[in-house]
Amino acid sequence: MTTKDVKQNQLVTRETRWKPMVWRIYKVDDQGKYETTVERYDDHLVMTVPFADASHEKAEEVKQRVLRNESSSIEYFMYKRLLDPKALAQAMGVAVWRLKRHFKPDVFKKLDRNKLQEYAKIFKVQVDDLINFREDA
């Protein structure tokens, strides 16, 4: 997914994005027979969204730290993309402690371009967005 797609995605409201999603629920009808009914986003409040919101909230906290140069953009995008250190470390194929080292601004500056490219691929952003921190990338 390109940067443009992500931006377009954000313009669309949450309801429209969730509209095609369907949960099939097996239920008993009046005759005591099983049938499937369909539940939608509006009908029953989804738990996935609060979990995503919690991660996004964390990203906002980290954003302030990134702007104060206390953390690196990697940590911000990690929470922004609903990952946590363990999941990101697995996706990158590195140990968690090494990943956490990359959160330090000094270490982050020294990372080579290949490593940044790998991160950028996972976060679906450009490498420049990581170096020159752009929150909406």
Place this chain on the structure above:
Amino acid sequence: MKIKDTYEHRTYAHCETGTVTSLLRHHGLEISEPMVFGLASGMMFAFLPFVKMTGGMPVVAYRSIPKSIIGGIQRRLGVKFEVRKYRDEVKAMEELSELADKKQVVGVQASVFWLPFFPEEMRIPFNAHNIVIFGKENGEYLVSELFIEETTRIKPQDLQNARFAKGIMAPKGFMYYPTYIPEKIDLNPLILKSIKRTNFMMLSAPAPCGVRGIFYLANYLEKLGGKKSEKYIRSLLGHITLMQEEVGTGGGGFRYMYAAFLEEAYERLEMPVLQDAHRKMTEAGTLWRNFALVCARTFKRKDTEIDLPHIANLLRMAGKAEKEVHLMLRKIS
């Protein structure tokens, strides 16, 4: 094996049983989703506090491990699946492309994180999701995603990323499609066999699994108060609800789906014990849902008190009802 000309898309309750049902139906075996779930003995319960998922949450599973349905259905029905796994990403995509050109409908394991057709909030790093690829058009793969009403498309690059995501349960390009389906399948004896197997797994499994696992989780929840922070307990309860109701379980953590299977079994075999069992299983499913409802409420309303003994009791009631069903079904032999 009578393969249909056009692929018919419809939504299913669960991704793995859904893809398997969808593939079997396309290849000429009319079978329902609960039937596949029941025959493959998909129902299980496991609570593993020492295995952590993303977000530091323990594993709460309402079904047997991923891929067990593909394996189980082959063993039970005698159908054969061509199953492929890859190390080479390019080769995996080439072979999929060849199959798509041949109009072969293929089930593919993919990571939710990389699938662009899902809403942004849903793209968590979960690797054991299944989708159906049923063709290629203008360089894009046609996808039948079982949680979305209409068919969608995916770019080859996105699909490659999804098929080779790293981490636990990494897909490694896993794909499958049926190659052989027996001419005549007599379901009735197979249904009894699979009920017996589920029975054995639920009643005889050691503590963190099966029926014992349900009571173990109840005791675990009751003792949590004071040990962990309030925030952790709330998100654990939220996590349980998420696993039970929203990752595609057909409601009540597969219990409704299993009850639907028992109902279908009753229609075929007409054994009164099956009817009693299916009614009782529905009750158990409703009890599970009540439990999830209270958990969700506790998670969402941060200002309310956490009543852990009450929650644990609701869970025990669900566990008790379920145990009764399995004990009841033990009589058939």
